[in-house]
Amino acid sequence: xxxxxxxxxxxxxxVAGLFILGPERLPxxxxxxxxxxxxxxxxxxxxxxxLREEMGPEFDQLRKPLEDLRGLRNxxxxxxxxxxxxxxxxxxxxxxxxxxxxxxxxxxxxxxxNGHPAAASQPEPLKPGERPPVDPDAT
Numbered sequence: 001x002x003x004x005x006x007x008x009x010x011x012x013x014x015v016a017g018l019f020i021l022g023p024e025r026l027p028x029x030x031x032x033x034x035x036x037x038x039x040x041x042x043x044x045x046x047x048x049x050x051l052r053e054e055m056g057p058e059f060d061q062l063r064k065p066l067e068d069l070r071g072l073r074n075x076x077x078x079x080x081x082x083x084x085x086x087x088x089x090x091x092x093x094x095x096x097x098x099x100x101x102x103x104x105x106x107x108x109x110x111x112x113x114n115g116h117p118a119a120a121s122q123p124e125p126l127k128p129g130e131r132p133p134v135d136p137d138a139t
Contacts (some may be wrong), residue, residue: 021029052059126132 015030018026055062
């Protein structure tokens with residue numbers, strides 16, 4: 001219910017409450033809010049338990065379509081099309097491995113998935129304290 005409320009908004013509410021209610025009535029109001037939230041949570045849990053007991057196995061059948069609808073909240077068209085067209089392959093064209101940076105196969109980019117020869121190997125990275133070579137044409 002309050003997923004979109006961040007710490008900044010909570011801080012603003014507390015500061016506003018401090019100014020509106022004053023320091024003497026703020027703890028009383030905070031206790032009342034906490035008690036009310038607990039009551040609402042208990043009512044919701046009780047209603048869910050009662051509904052589950054009364055409906056039996058039909059409750060799970062009712063719940064599945066609702067969970068499917070909840071999954072649509074995170075609907076990402078790009079992900080759905082990729083999954084449908086390319087059987088879930090996140091890189092169907094092999095573009096993530098173009099420079100041979102995927103070192104998972106240990107070949108250092110020697111064999112490319114698209115059939116093109118691998119690019120020349122990259123020079124080794126500099127060691128700590130080592131300086132790059134100076135290019136005389138750069139000056």
